[in-house]
Amino acid sequence: MKIGFIGAGNMVRAIVRGAVAAGLEANEIYLTDKSGKSAPALAGEVGAHALADNRELAQTADIIVLGVKPHAVADVLKEITPEISDGTKLVISLAAGKNLASLQQATESNVPIVRVMPNVNAAIGESMTGIARGSAASSKHVEMTKKIMVSVGRCLVIDEAHFPIFSALAGCSPAWMYQIVDDFARAGVNHGLTKQQAVAIVAQAMLGSAQMILDEAAADGATPANLIDRVTSPGGTTIAGLLAAQQSGLSTVLGLAVDAAVARDGELG
Numbered sequence: 344m345k346i347g348f349i350g351a352g353n354m355v356r357a358i359v360r361g362a363v364a365a366g367l368e369a370n371e372i373y374l375t376d377k378s379g380k381s382a383p384a385l386a387g388e389v390g391a392h393a394l395a396d397n398r399e400l401a402q403t404a405d406i407i408v409l410g411v412k413p414h415a416v417a418d419v420l421k422e423i424t425p426e427i428s429d430g431t432k433l434v435i436s437l438a439a440g441k442n443l444a445s446l447q448q449a450t451e452s453n454v455p456i457v458r459v460m461p462n463v464n465a466a467i468g469e470s471m472t473g474i475a476r477g478s479a480a481s482s483k484h485v486e487m488t489k490k491i492m493v494s495v496g497r498c499l500v501i502d503e504a505h506f507p508i509f510s511a512l513a514g515c516s517p518a519w520m521y522q523i524v525d526d527f528a529r530a531g532v533n534h535g536l537t538k539q540q541a542v543a544i545v546a547q548a549m550l551g552s553a554q555m556i557l558d559e560a561a562a563d564g565a566t567p568a569n570l571i572d573r574v575t576s577p578g579g580t581t582i583a584g585l586l587a588a589q590q591s592g593l594s595t596v597l598g599l600a601v602d603a604a605v606a607r608d609g610e611l612g
């Protein structure tokens with residue numbers, strides 16, 4: 344099965360690197376990009392093929408992944424419509440905010456389309472990816488999509504109505520997590536650690552905490568709030584820090600970040 348990626352920026356690089364590392368055949372991957380530089384660079388790095396234009400890619404591939412920015416998606420679909428309008432190829436869209444109805448309309452035909460929201464942690468096989476099926480796509484198309492995305496992390500088939508919140512919690516949140524680590528690390532620097540030491544300490548604490556949340560939820564349904572109670576000794580340092588952060592609006596701030604991302608998602612459609 345030949346997979347073509349239109350666009351070779353941050354997200355496509357993450358998926359291609361992660362998928363090839365997980366064993367996807369690089370020889371079956373085709374890439375294009377607007378600058379004519381990032382596709383050949385990525386193809387050279389992983390052993391895939393860079394093609395000169397999107398129509399050639401759409402002719403060649405069985406699965407076409409739209410990896411361009413949301414505002415460019417409609418033009419790209421229009422450009423490749425002659426190659427996909429017979430409905431034999433699967434189109435996968437990564438675009439934030441572009442709903443299935445608008446994607447379907449842009450193809451002006453009954454092309455099978457699956458909408459996907461991955462995150463950049465795909466590069467290390469740790470994406471959290473949402474998948475929703477378009478009206479012309481079958482369960483077989485969903486399975487084909489899952490097969491690619493499972494190679495770079497966890498997948499959930501979700502109702503398309505939940506894409507904006509999924510996008511905030513899974514697509515955007517890596518950037519917020521990186522920011523949180525950077526903020527903690529800077530506080531560590533303020534207390535005498537080097538930035539490198541502080542980043543390594545906080546990142547490992549975040550990694551362990553995330554794994555603990557997943558493991559404990561699976562084992563006995565423990566929630567993050569239950570885990571907090573295990574760390575906060577009465578009269579201790581953790582509860583002092585936690586209350587100080589909450590009094591300064593930590594929970595409100597995180598909720599506002601999610602609300603802003605969901606609102607912006609609605610504007611992209």
Ligand SMILES: NC(=O)C1=CN([C@@H]2O[C@H](COP(=O)(O)OP(=O)(O)OC[C@H]3O[C@@H](n4cnc5c(N)ncnc54)[C@H](O)[C@@H]3O)[C@@H](O)[C@H]2O)C=CC1
Pocket residue numbers: 349350351352353354355375376377378379381397409410411412413415419437438439460461462463514515
């Ligand atoms: N970066 C992220 O963490 C995530 C991004 N996404 C989605 O992935 C898509 C791509 O985002 P990024 O990789 O961050 O953007 P990017 O700006 O890093 O990459 C965009 C790529 O598209 C290429 N491009 C633009 N117009 C083109 C055209 N007409 N034909 C061929 N190539 C063209 C550019 O040359 C570039 O390689 C977006 O729709 C975004 O919503 C989804 C989840 C997470």
Ligand SMILES: O=C(O)[C@@H]1CCC=N1
Pocket residue numbers: 439510514515
């Ligand atoms: O910021 C963006 O629009 C994309 C979607 C999710 C993560 N990055």
